[in-house]
Amino acid sequence: MATEIRVPALGESVTEATIARWLKKEGENVAADEPLVELETDKVSVEVPAPSTGVLSKISAKEGDTVEVDAVLGMIGEAAAKAARKEKSAGKDEKAPAGEGRSKAGAKKQAVAGRTVEVRVPQSGESVTEAEVGEWLKKEGDRVEADEPIVSLETDKASMEVPAPAAGIIRKIAAKEGETVEVGALLAEIEAGGDGAAAKEEPALRAAAERAAPAPSAGKPLSPAPRRIIGEYALDPAAVEGTGKDGRITKADALAAAKAKDGAKARAPEPAPAPARETGPREERVKMSRLRQTIARRLKEAQQTAAMLTTFNDVDMSAVMALRGEYKELFEKKHGVKLGFMSFFVKACVHALKEIPEVNAEIDGTDIIYKNHYDIGVAVGTDRGLVVPVVRDADAKSLAAIEAEIADFGRRARDGSLKLEEMQGGTFTISNGGVYGSLLSTPILNAPQSGILGMHRIEERPVARDGQVVVRPMMYLALSYDHRIVDGKGAVTFLVRVKENLEDPQRLLLDL
Amino acid sequence: MTYDVIIIGAGPGGYNAAIRAGQLGLKAAIVEKRENKKLGGTCLNVGCIPSKALLHASELYEAASARLPALGIRAEKVSLDLKQMLKQKDEAVEALTKGVEFLMKKNKVDTFFGSGEIVEAGKVRVAGADGKTTDLTAKHIIIATGSEVAPLRGVEIDEERIVSSTGALSLSAAPKHLVVVGGGVIGLELGSVWRRLGAKVTVVEFLDRILPTMDGEVSKQFLRILKKQGMAFRLSSKVAGVEKLKTKLKVAVEPAEGGEAETIDADVVLVAIGRRPHTAGLGLDRVGVKTDERGFILTDHFRTSVEGIWAIGDCIHGPMLAHKAEDDGVACIELIAGKAGHVNYDAVPNVVYTWPEVASVGKTEEELKEAGVAYKVGRFAFSANSRAKTNHETDGFVKILADAETDRVLGCHIVGVDAGELIAEAVSVIEFGGASEDIARTCHAHPTRSEAVRQAAMGVEGWTMQA
Structure with missing residues (x-):
């Protein structure tokens, strides 16, 4: 019996998603709840788990396709699984002296075992077109198991590890460490299977599955x-639209796709290729890291x-500090987590964003997209540069949860293990220059967002209260905003509301 | 009798439609009016097949005396037995028409001999030779009545001395001088037959080139080859009239643009100026099937202006070729059966079965120029092809036209031995939207003539390797 894989509900405002990546190929065995496919929405990326155990018998939505909630993504079948099991037992039998029929099966299996599997740079996000080869975790000639990481890649946004698509022996490493590779480029070749014992039944399973349902490329x-x-x-042939007979890709189609890719590259404004000037004796030339370039x-x-x-x-921090x-x-x-200032600021901002929704919106062409979710990016400085992980649905989280999340982000930002999807899709950003002692600054927007709050250092300053000069812990607040959609009144009101929420945190409690 | 579909005309369009109907489970009847009760239409009876039988035999006859000695084969005292040659032609026709009868039975198609007339939509009356009529009804009627020889004004065909292609297939002796009116496919093929069998052949063509619908370069080269073989040409000329004398025919030939006529003596005149749709007696006017001013039935994907009446093959627009009619027939039946029948007229090959052959598919260079399409050309001469060279058959060339930007193959034109077989590769590539590079990067056996196709394809992007 076949089970349908459908697009899950993705959140209130989200009605469709883009297929980012299939983690499984047609014909592969899957276990229930194993992630099958990655969907990207304007908010988040989600993995869709297998609804049942079986064989992924059909992929009906290709990578890059846009699918609506509840659309069918593919099918999980059982029949092929049986076929695969049969094949598996045939593979085992083959160790015994081979008879006529068996030698055929053996030949098949050998062909499978000798199959070369290419490891290519995976698609890792819509805007990511290339990556730098970080470190090879395996050498040529090494044995790898399926899904074992073999190389790390650094992209503009994050570093990731590329797993082996099949068990076998690495026959060729095609990209050196430090080399820049494009999405889809060859990284390595694995001879699937290698020595039979270690290869397990994987290749046989695959062979059976391939016969049952040819891979999309086939x-x-x-x-x-x-x-x-x-x-x-x-290019990814699956992503090239074929206009030939029965949807075949013609040379014209391929050229158009190549052109589109070239065009995309040309459009990406690279740092101006200024002629490399001579460096003086007391100067040092260092290549900008990808992160820095981005x-x-x-x-x-x-x-x-x-x-x-x-x-x-400016905001009087007395109340928050007292609390x-x-x-x-x-x-x-x-x-189990320290109570810092950040969670107060996140909450104060979410509150103000609800009142001034333009600040939580973005411009898309001639439209404004209002986001009814509050995903707050928190800028974290690292020795490699600034990264902005996102606290999702901050309106629904407690102060403690927010504090815990930010602390975790900070740790992982510094050791470089933040995931790409954790840095995508924020609706508003908070940047805290205060930790470095900044008195006042004008932060730059985190496009396509329309607002960013700048926090600064807290210092005791004399202020007038009820006609008296008193000393209070004060902080300057800065809101940089996109005047195209946020009016001066909205921006000022937003900041006043943040100030009020911080000077009197009970307002947050009372939802005022 | 009631059918799902009645097909009028059992030529390649009709009989293939009938087969496809049978395959798809439609109850079909086919109506044929040829008096000798032979199926297969013009193609099988008086067209493609008998002409190929004579072309093949006469070609071997000529080769025996003209080309074998160069290969070290002495075939002395080669002589012509025309009777036997005509007989083997008739036998080939007979065998193939029998084959069509078998196919009708195999696909449970009922055959009715007699002329079919559409009485009204859904009703066909078949008038047999004996005067009896049979009424057939069906939801769908397909007109597949083909074409007939276009007459030449002022010249009456008697099929003995002034002949059409039909008579030219059965001349009892090779004429001393055959004047062919029309430098198209039929004239050049039958002219070649009789030239090989001993006739002096003069082709009179109204336009300034032979094979006027083919690529200009092809026409030019092929003219040169035929002249070398001894065929004479009067281009830009027209036949004003033929005077029948007892012992000879006096053919009045004058310049196409008018001027003084000149008389050529001939024994036989072959009128081969083209064919026209054959729809007389079908009752088109009465049922309201619209035709254009030249008599072609107007269709939209084989649908005529009357619901339930369809038309295919030579009697509608498109190339007047047996294989085009076949494809029409299949597509038409598929549409009737609710499937997605379609014929791509840009991928219909056209072959002239002379020696060497001429074959083409897709657009000519002239057509591309006129349409303002930016294109690239790749050429390769058989004189540089190893197989052609070793076989002493180096006449001709392959020419491939491709879109300048996308490299998509738009046309292929071949003059050369086996051109009719070689063109199939280009037809496939065009049908699949392929590029010249697709041909260039496909392995071709060595040594074969097909390598010339590949080298020409390479030439489109400037990497011909063997010239």
């Missing part, structure tokens, strides 16, 4: 010219796109 045979172009431009590019993009300006206010002072120990004892 269903789309390439004629010679498109094959060359797809190879040369490292930061540079994105900041500049934000400046060029948005009508950005900054409004300021924190009083409950610090109790809080830590109960929640």
Whole structure:
């Protein structure tokens, strides 16, 4: 009996998603709840687990396709699994002296065992087109198990590990450490199986499954010219739309896809290729890291796109500090995490965002997209540069949960293990320059968001209260916003509301 | 009698439609009016098949005396037994028409001999030679009545001295001088037959080139080859009239644009200026099936202007070729059966079965120029092909036209031995939307003539390797 794999409900405002990546191929065995496919929405990326155990008999939505909630993604079948089991037992039998029929099966299995499996740079996010080869965890000639990480890649946004698609022996490593590789480029070749014992029944299973349901690429045979172009431009044949007979890819289709890819590359504003000037004796030339390049590019993009300006206010931190002072120990004892200022700021912002929804919106062409979810990016400085992990649905989280999440982000940002999806899809950002002692700054928007709050250092300053000069712990607040959709009134009101929420945290409690 | 579909005409369009109908489980009847009660239409009876029988035999006859000595074979005293040659032709026709009868039975198609007339939509009256009529009804009627020889004004065909292609297939002796009116496929093929069998052949063509619908370069080269073989040509000329004398025919030939006529003596005149749709007696006017001013039935994917009446093959627009009619027939039945029948007229090959052959598919260079399409050309001459060279058959060339930007193959034109077989590769590639590079990167056996196709394809992008 076949089970349908459907797009799960993705959240209130989300009605569709893009297929980011199939983690399984047609014909592969899957266990119930094993992740099958990664979906990307404007909010988050989610993995869809297998609804049952069996064989992924059909993939009906390709990578890159946009699917609606509840659309069928594929099917899990049982029949092929049986076939696979049969094949498996045939594979075992083959150790005994081979008879006529068996030698055939043996030959088949050998062919499978000798199969070369290519390891290619996976698609890791919509905007990521290339990566740098970080470290090879395996050498040529090493044995690897299926799904064992063999190489780490660094992309603009995160580093990731590429697992072996099949068990076997690494026959060839095609990209050296430090080399820049494009998505789809060849990283290594694995001779599937290698020595029979270690290869387990995996290849046999695959062989059976392949016969039962050919892999998508096998269903789309390439004629010679498109094959060359797809190879040369490292295109994904599944993503090239075929206009030939029965949807075959013609040379024209492949050229168009190659052109589109080239075009995309050309559009990405690379740092100006200034002629490398001579470095003086007391100068040092260092290549910008990918992360640094990306930061540079994105900041500049934000400046060029948005009508950005900054409004300021100050906040008296007495109340928050008093509250924190009083409950610090109790809080830590109960929640196992320190009570910092950040959670207050996140909550104060979420509150203000609800009142001024433009600040939580983005411009898309001639439309404004209002986001009815509050995913707050928290800028974290690392020795490699600034990263902005996102606290999802911050409105629904407790102060303790937010504190715990931020602490975890900070730790993982520093050791580089933040995942790409944890840094995508924020709706608003908070940047705390105060930790470095900043008095006042004008933060740059984190595009395509429309607002970013700048926090600064807390210092005791004389202020007038009820006609008296008193000393209070004060902090300047800055809100940079995109004046295209946020009016001055909205921006100022937003900041005043943040200030009020912090000066009188009970407002948060009362939802005022 | 009631059927799902009645097909009028048992030529390649009709009989293939009938077979497909049978395959798809439709109850079909086919109506054929040929008096000798032979199926197969013009193609089998008086067209493709008998002409190929004579072309093949006459070609071997000529080779025996003209080409074998160069290969070290002495075939002395080669002589012509025309009777036997005509007989083997008739036997080939007989065998193949029998084959069609068998196919009708195999696919449970009822055959009715007599002329079919559409009385009204859904009703066909078959008038047999004996005067008896049979009424057949069906939801769908397919007109597959084909085409007939286009007459030449002022020249009456008697099928003895002034003949059409039909008469030219059965001349009792090789004429001393055969004048062929029309430099198209039929004229050049039958002209070749009789030239090989001993006739002096003069082709009179109205236009300034032979094979006027083919690629200009092909016409030019092929003209040169035929002239070398001894065929004479009067281009840009027309036949104003033929005077029948007792011992000879006096053919008045004058310049196409008018001017002084000149008289050529001939024994036989072959009128081969083309064919026209054959729809007389079908009752089209009465049922309201629309035709254009030249008599072609107007269709939209084989649907005529009358619901339930369909038309295919030579009597509708598109190339007048047996294989085109076949494909029409299949597609038409599939549409009737609710399937997605379709014929791609850009991928219909056209072959001239002379020696050497001429074959083409897709667009000509002239057509591309006129349509303003940016294209690239690849050429390869058989004189540089090893197989052609070793066989002493180096006449001709392969020419491939491809889109300048996408490299998609738009046309292929071949003059050369076996061109009719070689063209199949290009037809497939065009049908699949392939590029010249697809041909260039496909392995071709060595040594074969097909390598010339590959080298020409390489030439499109400038990497011909063997010239």
